[in-house]
Amino acid sequence: MGLVPESELTVERSRFSGALTVFTLLFVLLMGRFFYLQILHGDEFREKARVSFTYKERVPARRGVIRDRNGKVVAENAPRFALTILPHALEKADVRKKTLDKLGQLLGLTDQEREEIETTIADKLKASQGWQPFVVRNELVSEMCPYDGEKLDLLAGHDNHRHKHKKKRSDAGHLFCGTCGLTHVGLDKSATRCPHDRGRLTWQSSEKHHASCSKCRRSYVTSPVCPHDGALLSSISHNLSCSVCKRHFSNEVAVIKAHKHELPGVDIKTTFLRRYPSRYLAAHVTGYMNLVNVKDRERAKGIYGLRDRIGRAGVEAALEPVLRGKPGEAEFFKGTGQDVLGGFSSSDPGHDVWLTIDSKLQNEVRQAIRYFRSAAAVVLDPRTGEILASYSTPGYDPNAWSRRLSKERWERIKANPYYPMVNKALTSYAPGSVYKIVTALAILNEGIWPPETTINCPGRYHYGGRDFRCHNRRGHGDMDLVDALKYSCDVYFYRAGEELGMDRLAEYGHAYGYGEPTGIEVREDKGRVPTKKWHNDHTRLGFRPGLTLSTAIGQGALTASPLQVARSFAALANGGKVLESRLIKQFTDEQGEVVQRFLPIEVGKLPGTPEQLALIREGLVRVVNDRDGTGRRVALDMMVVAGKTGTAEAAQSRPGAEEDLKRWLLEDHAWFAGYAPADDPQVVVVAFLEHGGSGGKNAGPVVKRILESWVRLGFYRGSPPPPDPTPTRPARRRGR
Numbered sequence: 001m002g003l004v005p006e007s008e009l010t011v012e013r014s015r016f017s018g019a020l021t022v023f024t025l026l027f028v029l030l031m032g033r034f035f036y037l038q039i040l041h042g043d044e045f046r047e048k049a050r051v052s053f054t055y056k057e058r059v060p061a062r063r064g065v066i067r068d069r070n071g072k073v074v075a076e077n078a079p080r081f082a083l084t085i086l087p088h089a090l091e092k093a094d095v096r097k098k099t100l101d102k103l104g105q106l107l108g109l110t111d112q113e114r115e116e117i118e119t120t121i122a123d124k125l126k127a128s129q130g131w132q133p134f135v136v137r138n139e140l141v142s143e144m145c146p147y148d149g150e151k152l153d154l155l156a157g158h159d160n161h162r163h164k165h166k167k168k169r170s171d172a173g174h175l176f177c178g179t180c181g182l183t184h185v186g187l188d189k190s191a192t193r194c195p196h197d198r199g200r201l202t203w204q205s206s207e208k209h210h211a212s213c214s215k216c217r218r219s220y221v222t223s224p225v226c227p228h229d230g231a232l233l234s235s236i237s238h239n240l241s242c243s244v245c246k247r248h249f250s251n252e253v254a255v256i257k258a259h260k261h262e263l264p265g266v267d268i269k270t271t272f273l274r275r276y277p278s279r280y281l282a283a284h285v286t287g288y289m290n291l292v293n294v295k296d297r298e299r300a301k302g303i304y305g306l307r308d309r310i311g312r313a314g315v316e317a318a319l320e321p322v323l324r325g326k327p328g329e330a331e332f333f334k335g336t337g338q339d340v341l342g343g344f345s346s347s348d349p350g351h352d353v354w355l356t357i358d359s360k361l362q363n364e365v366r367q368a369i370r371y372f373r374s375a376a377a378v379v380l381d382p383r384t385g386e387i388l389a390s391y392s393t394p395g396y397d398p399n400a401w402s403r404r405l406s407k408e409r410w411e412r413i414k415a416n417p418y419y420p421m422v423n424k425a426l427t428s429y430a431p432g433s434v435y436k437i438v439t440a441l442a443i444l445n446e447g448i449w450p451p452e453t454t455i456n457c458p459g460r461y462h463y464g465g466r467d468f469r470c471h472n473r474r475g476h477g478d479m480d481l482v483d484a485l486k487y488s489c490d491v492y493f494y495r496a497g498e499e500l501g502m503d504r505l506a507e508y509g510h511a512y513g514y515g516e517p518t519g520i521e522v523r524e525d526k527g528r529v530p531t532k533k534w535h536n537d538h539t540r541l542g543f544r545p546g547l548t549l550s551t552a553i554g555q556g557a558l559t560a561s562p563l564q565v566a567r568s569f570a571a572l573a574n575g576g577k578v579l580e581s582r583l584i585k586q587f588t589d590e591q592g593e594v595v596q597r598f599l600p601i602e603v604g605k606l607p608g609t610p611e612q613l614a615l616i617r618e619g620l621v622r623v624v625n626d627r628d629g630t631g632r633r634v635a636l637d638m639m640v641v642a643g644k645t646g647t648a649e650a651a652q653s654r655p656g657a658e659e660d661l662k663r664w665l666l667e668d669h670a671w672f673a674g675y676a677p678a679d680d681p682q683v684v685v686v687a688f689l690e691h692g693g694s695g696g697k698n699a700g701p702v703v704k705r706i707l708e709s710w711v712r713l714g715f716y717r718g719s720p721p722p723p724d725p726t727p728t729r730p731a732r733r734r735g736r
Contacts (some may be wrong), residue, residue, distance in 0.1 A: 058305050060271060061325030062590065064350035066286055066315055068359045069388075069585055075286045075316070075398075078275035081140040081253045081268050083107075087121045088130035089265025096121065102262050106255050107137070108183075133267065139403070140252040140268065144275065145242040146403055152240040152249060184227075187211065187220035194218060244279075274309070274316070274402045280395040281362055284423035285355065285583065287314025287522075288398035312401070314423075315353060315583070318522040322587060325350035351587040351595055356386035364709035365389040368702050373664060374690035376424035377706060378562045382570035382681050384600045385579035387520070388715070389706075390563070394420040417654070417661050424690065426520070428527035428559035432648030432695065433488045434673045434686075435514075435554030437572055437616055439496050440481060442508040444612040448499045451615055454478040457491035464546045468494050471647065485619030488630050488645055490553050497552025502543065505551060506531045511607055512568040512578070514560050519580025519603065527564055530557040554648060566686040569673045571606050572620075573642070573681035576613055578604035620644055621678050633700040634674060636707060639716075642681075643674025643703065645695035652691075667691040672699035676707055682717060683710055 066075035090096040096118070104114055120134055139146045187195070194201055194213035201220065204210045210227035211220040221227060240249045256268060274289045276282070289309045297304050304310065305327070311317035328347035361379060369375040370393055379389040394416065400409060413420060444451060459475035460467040470476065470490040476483070484492035497505060506529045509515060515529035528534070530551060535543035539557075550556030563581055571578045580601040587595040606613065620642035623631040630645040648669040657665065670692035675684045687702040710716065 057330045059328035059330050059345075059347045060308070061327050061347035062349035063272070063274070063325060064323040064352045064587075066323075066353045066355065068282075068355050068357050068362075069386075070358065071354070072359050074276065074278050074282045074355070074357075074359065076275050076277065077272040078144055079142065080138075080271045080273035081142055082135050082271065083137040083140055083252075083256065084133040084135050084267050084269055085117065085121065086131070086133045086265040086267070087124040090121055091125060091130065095264060099263055099266065102259065103136075103266065106259060107252060135269075139273075140256070141240070141249045142251060142253040145245060145247065145249070150242050150244045150279075150399070152242055154240065184210075184219045184221045186224075187222060189222050191220075194220075271307075274398075276398045276402075278359065279397050279399060281359065281366060281391075282355075282357060283314075283395045283398045284392045284425070285314055285357060285390060285522075286398060287316035287318075288312055288401040289316050290402060309402070313421075314522050315355070319353055319584070323350040323353060349590045351589060352592075353587060354585040356381075356388065356582055356585045357390065358388050358713070358715075360713055361710060361715070362389045362391060364713070365391045365706055366393070368705045368709070369393050369687065369689075372689050372692060374418040374424065375688060375692060375702075376427075376562050377685070377687045377702065378425050378566045379706060379710065380563075380566040380570050380581065380684040380686075382574045382579075382675060382684050385519070385567070385570070385581050386585070387563070387581060387583050388683070388710075390425045390583075392422070392424040394418050396420045417657070418690075424688065425562045426522070426524040428525045428561045428564075429669055429688065429690065430556075430558065430648035430650055431554040431560040431565055432646035432669060432671050433490075433554055434565050434569075434644045434646035434671045434695075435509075435558065435560070436485060436488065436493055436552075437568065437620075437644060438508050438512050438514065439493050439500070439505065439552045440485060440616050440619070441512075441606065441608050441612065442500050442505055443481065443496050444615065445508075445608040446500065446504065448496060451481040454480050455484070455489075455492045455495050457489050459491075461491045461494040461549070463494065463498065463549060464544070466546065468546070468549050481615065482619040482622060485616065485644065486622040486626060486629050488623075493552045494549045497549045498545075500548070500552070502530070502532050502535075502548040502551065505548065508607070509558075511604065512571060513604070514558075514564055514568065516564075518561075518563050518567050519582065519601065520563065521582070521584050524563065525559075525561055527560040528557060554646060562686045562688045565671070565673050565688075566684050569644075569675055569686070570681075570684045571604075572613060572616060573675040573684060575610070576606035576608070577602050578606065617642060617678070620674070624674065630696045631672065631674070631700050633696060634672065634704045634707075636676070636704065638711060639676055640678040641674050641676045641704075641707065642678040643672060643700075645700060646671030646673070647693075647695045650691065664691050667693055670695045670697075670699040672696070672703045674703055674707075677716075677718075680718065683707070683715065685710075 063077055065073055065077070067073055090099055100109075100114055100117060103109060109117075117136060124130055124132060124134065141152075143152055144150065145152055189208040191211070192201055193199065199213045201211045201213055204212070204227065209222055209225075211222075212218065213220070219227075224232060226232075240251060241247075242249070253268060256263065256266065260266070276286060276288075289311050292304045292306075292308050292310045296310055303324075311320045311323065316323065326348040328345045330345075365377045365379060369377050369391065372393060374393065376392040377389070378387065380387055396413065400406075443449065456478050457470055457472070457476040459473045460469045462468075468490070471488065476487050476489045476491070479487065479489045479492045481492075483489070506515075509529040515527050517526050518524060530547070532543040535547060535557065547556055551558050567578070567581050580603055582598055582600075584598055586597040589595050621640060623629045623645065624634045624641045624643050626632065631643050634641055634643055646669075648671065650667075650669045652665040654661065654665060668691070670689040671687070672695050673684070673686045675681045685703045685706050687699045687706070689699050689702070692698050
């Protein structure tokens with residue numbers, strides 16, 4: 001074998017060198033790319049890779065429970081079940097059809113609902129989002145009514161109350177229309193009464209194909225054809241009934257779980273919804289919750305998810321940061337069968353909130369004012385500022401507002417002329433004569449005249465070219481301070497207002513806490529104590545001296561809430577300490593350990609000497625306990641009550657109001673504010689009746705009933721004191 005020529009070796013070497021250079025260059029480029037991907041941008045690309053095969057879900061925090069002062073739950077978390085579908089599992093047309101057929105049969109889906117589900121599945125698959133489940137129904141029925149949160153009862157076995165000895169009935173005869181989504185009940189043409197509540201049936205035509213009950217509003221048909229669209233009805237069975245809204249339901253959660261093996265891609269997600277077991281009892285105190293909106297999420301960036309709920313009123317809104325807790329997060333790896341949990345950060349539960357409210361006393365207050373068209377009452381502990389009860393009527397059901405508020409219910413609420421959503425215990429109105437304790441203290445402390453000085457009341461007071469009338473048109477005669485309080489003599493306090501002047505009188509109003517926040521933790525109306533400047537800035541004619549006379553008797557531009565009135569009487573009762581009003585007793589954690597306890601806070605002191613305050617208190621004792629006092633209807637045998645009546649002129653007009661409402665609007669506001677026992681004050685009670693008539697005649701008996709309940713429930717500490725030994729003064733003409 002001969003030697004390879006030098007020229008060929010040179011060529012081979014050149015080729016090898018070139019190949020080596022190319023290989024080296026490729027290797028360097030590859031290593032550079034590896035360096036770029038794994039070193040320089042490794043974290044970024046690892047995150048992208050992770051996102052491509054994982055997804056995250058928020059783990060909602062347990063919202064704190066709201067309890068009354070004794071631990072009774074007034075707002076809790078009830079399970080809420082949402083139905084979801086995973087589009088990837090229904091990618092095949094035959095599987096999809098079979099699944100949706102079964103789902104429609106179990107849940108009674110309308111044609112429109114089914115069409116929307118199919119469209120969503122197709123859109124998700126087309127957008128490569130088949131692994132993202134979507135919600136079909138936000139709230140499946142389980143054990144709670146989806147409309148008002150009431151616990152559902154088993155339907156079968158109910159007796160007809162008019163036919164107790166007849167065969168027990170069930171609710172298996174319901175007919176469902178897949179086109180319009182309405183449910184009807186089968187009925188014989190000969191029926192004239194609703195089989196549910198014996199209400200009179202209204203037949204829609206002479207052929208008697210369709211009837212409705214005016215009482216429960218059930219719809220009845222005599223043939224399996226929808227009376228609205230002519231579609232064929234299908235039979236469905238209900239086994240649950242709501243005692244509040246009277247609707248009938250099936251346990252959809254149980255039904256879906258029982259048929260889970262026939263429903264690929266269908267799942268039930270459990271969250272929690274707010275439930276208020278007492279319903280109307282503490283609605284204005286607790287408030288309610290509903291879904292967050294865009295503004296909520298912008299104000300609290302990163303805190304709320306799209307489907308989160310937020311407190312909208314009362315304690316739910318005021319203590320939202322305390323109650324809501326902090327959500328966690330769960331990370332799942334996408335699998336061909338079942339997703340696998342990859343990571344988890346736990347949520348931090350919210351604190352439980354304990355109110356100062358006592359539910360039993362709250363219910364007694366509700367019973368005392370429930371038949372008035374519009375009213376409020378407050379029960380306060382003058383030693384601590386704790387609110388033991390606060391009720392406003394008419395009220396509302398917070399369960400309805402936290403769920404699906406029907407259009408019909410919303411229309412009824414809007415049309416209610418007595419404003420059920422307004423908490424009248426924290427809304428300001430003209431206080432009338434209960435405000436005279438302010439003017440009385442100003443008289444004494446400013447030395448306008450000695451308390452024994454008498455002012456003659458002829459039934460009117462002429463000032464500034466006009467007559468300011470007393471409520472007793474015949475006049476009270478000569479009145480000293482105690483008499484003026486006892487008979488609620490307007491002329492006496494007109495004279496005092498003239499001497500004091502608007503601004504000096506306003507100083508004493510603020511000293512009592514009028515026109516100032518009470519310190520309560522929820523939103524309130526702080527009212528108004530007018531001054532000369534306020535009148536010049538806000539009224540067309542500006543300040544006029546006669547306005548002071550109206551303010552001195554609690555009228556004019558002056559406004560105050562029932563809670564403010566209660567706090568002012570508490571300050572007078574406890575020796576002059578103006579305390580913050582409190583609705584919250586303490587916060588506790590999930591284990592029941594106290595996190596924060598709230599103690600009384602003194603924010604001011606009434607001007608005046610103990611002797612001056614005692615003189616005003618004497619007048620309030622005589623208001624109730626003298627035979628001719630304006631508050632004599634409040635007197636109790638078991639203890640001495642002190643208090644003050646108030647009747648504030650408040651005539652109003654509303655365009656388009658019906659005659660009955662017009663008459664109501666022309667009535668005065670009725671007030672009574674009192675405390676007991678007079679020698680050892682343990683409770684303050686204020687009743688306010690909007691356009692309720694007379695303070696002594698109408699509001700006084702309400703306070704008496706509440707005081708009797710307060711004693712009966714065991715709040716009173718100590719044996720009842722003996723009757724007041726102070727002799728009754730000679731009778732005068734009666735006031736109001």
